[in-house]
Amino acid sequence: VSAQLEYELRSAEGNLLDQGASPEKLLPGSYVSLPLRISRRLDEPGYYIVKCRLRTDNNMVAEKTAAFLIAPWVEKPDPFFSMCHFGLPSAFLVPSRAIGMGSTTLAVYQSHCEPQPGQYEFSGLDKRIEQAHALGMEVYGHFPVYGNQYSMDTTWYNQQKKPLLDSGFPEAFFIPFRNYVRAVIQHVGNRVTSWSIVNEIDLSWHSGKYAEEYYLTGTRIVSEEVRRFNPKLPVLGLCVSGVDSMKLFPYAKKLYPQLKDVIDGIGPDAHVTPCTYGPGYRPVSEEKGFFRETLLEGRKLIGPDGILSIEEKGYVCVSSLPMDDPALMRLAAVMQRGVVMAKGHGCLRWVPHYAVADQPGLSDYGMWRLGNPRPMIGSYAAAARLLTHAAEPLEVLPMNGIYCYLFERGEQTVAVLWTSEEKPLQTTLQLPEDARVYNLFGSRCPFNGSISEFPLFIETSMAKTRLAERIAKAKYSLPALAGELLLRQSDQVQLAVLNKAGTDLTARLSGEKIQTREVRLEAGKISRIDLPLSTPLESGETLRVDATADGQTYSFSADIFWTVLKRVAGVKADAILTGFEAVEPILLHSASNLLPGDAAANALWTGVDDLSLKVYLGYDEEFFHLAVEVRDDRRCFRQTGNNLWNQDALQFGFDAAGDAVSGKLASTGYDADNDWEYAFAMNKAGKPELYCYTSPQRFAELRGSRNE
Structure with missing residues (x-):
């Protein structure tokens, strides 16, 4: 069969750089690999896209989008720019070094290093260190410390831990653990530049009553053995998850006083979520995900001389996306901004979560996919070259x-x-x-x-x-003010206005139902101004308020709608919703109720049988009542505790003060001032569970699993 192999070479911006075609002969029943020869020589650093098509008689047989990267060699790479061991075959250490990575992880897994009690096998550690050092890359150690059933601990050790997780670990239990830690530290020696004691303990402490105690004791043991060998080797701990870091470290702050004398800093796994990129998803940026605030709060926690490091941080892609998809380009930009922020705030290093992801699935964390570097590799390489050993950030x-x-x-x-x-x-x-x-x-x-x-x-x-x-x-074409009107009650609203200017502003507020007044707006802050109304609002009405500042007028409006709650009586927790007979439910059963808005268009939702809800609200003298009738063609119950949300679950919250603003003004999420956030579901044990994620700080003891 006669065929034609065609190609187009484009820049990451979509500019056509070269194209060509070559005739090919395909034998019947054959399977062939066709080499593609690009005629144009490229010397300019950057990220490039190749689109290949195989045609026969103008019929498309196959199409493939591939990518490659041109990255100048960095003679002395900066260890700030790292590559994690997750999904990193040894063969990919070479391309990692070629794009400017200056360090990589040494993961110490007990399943590899202590197959039987007291029998040590460190050849894998030696090989990894030798490979990295031969490429001029630094190595730092990751030492997992998990009290629960950790997949990378040996079976015999997990069996020993299991019965003690809820009864307590006696002091003698840690003697063999200390011997193992000491053997690892002494064998690795000064071939690593630091040690991190890893465990997203803010999540795993829910796995058992003494999981937290195990982590604290294990962290002390690792630190003591490192300092016994070499007091100058830094030790990092409290590698909490993005759940904790996005909330500015409430759990890390709880544990830090108990560990600050044995660790030199913290290394959060500072994922910003949601972080899936592709059709039907709405990821949050580093800026809207509190990453800068995370860095500032982390520095405040450990002090000016402490070490702050991003020990894991990743982004999820829809696996099938072609390399030139706009969602992947945006991901590359978001990641690079996070890298620059971390370096700008003096972090020790940046560790991507996952390197190579070739496994089948709907989504993955990979920076490489099926032999192709995704755009985030290109943006990471650019930062590694242009900011190598850059210092004195401002x-x-x-x-x-x-x-x-x-x-x-x-x-x-x-x-x-x-x-x-x-x-x-x-x-x-x-x-x-x-x-x-x-x-x-x-x-x-x-x-x-x-x-x-x-x-x-x-x-x-x-x-x-x-x-x-x-x-x-310099001047920038960014409106100085952004704002939203929040309904407080029928005769009062609140204007939440963000002053984006670099200086304080005075604004004059006016509107049909408010008294004209002047207010002072602090630079870079959200100001909240309560506005009494001359006449009460009615449902269906539109309210508008104007703010004039620095010669410009900005208009803010809100369409007023509310749901009237009915008093109910005789409510019972049964399958027929006794007590709600007279309540008209809120219907969530159409594409307009979905987030993100294009979920239906991208087949993430297929109709009312896929997922739909009837929500009943009511109140009586004692309680606010919530009942939900759910329709779902597939049910998935696999989690418990803090992870209850990550399955079929009902999540609901209360913004008691009515002061929540959208993501246009601030990072979205619940606060610990007046908000309550819950998840309710059947857990993996087949029992109903209610979990409180957020509560006002004065009710912090109510957070966690509830069953009363």
């Missing part, structure tokens, strides 16, 4: 939503500038005459007076402080 925030981090790299200043706004912004910023500008993937590009969510790297000989001043004083 943060500049000209307006809320505009970010810049400046560094010193040798005799050069390197600035990284972007906005978290979805649309590009224009700026009056004048760059130095010798400035060289690079895009997301490290390719040279012109500066056209605009910035976007895709960071720009600016290299110049201008002093860091002078360039910082220029960036801070």
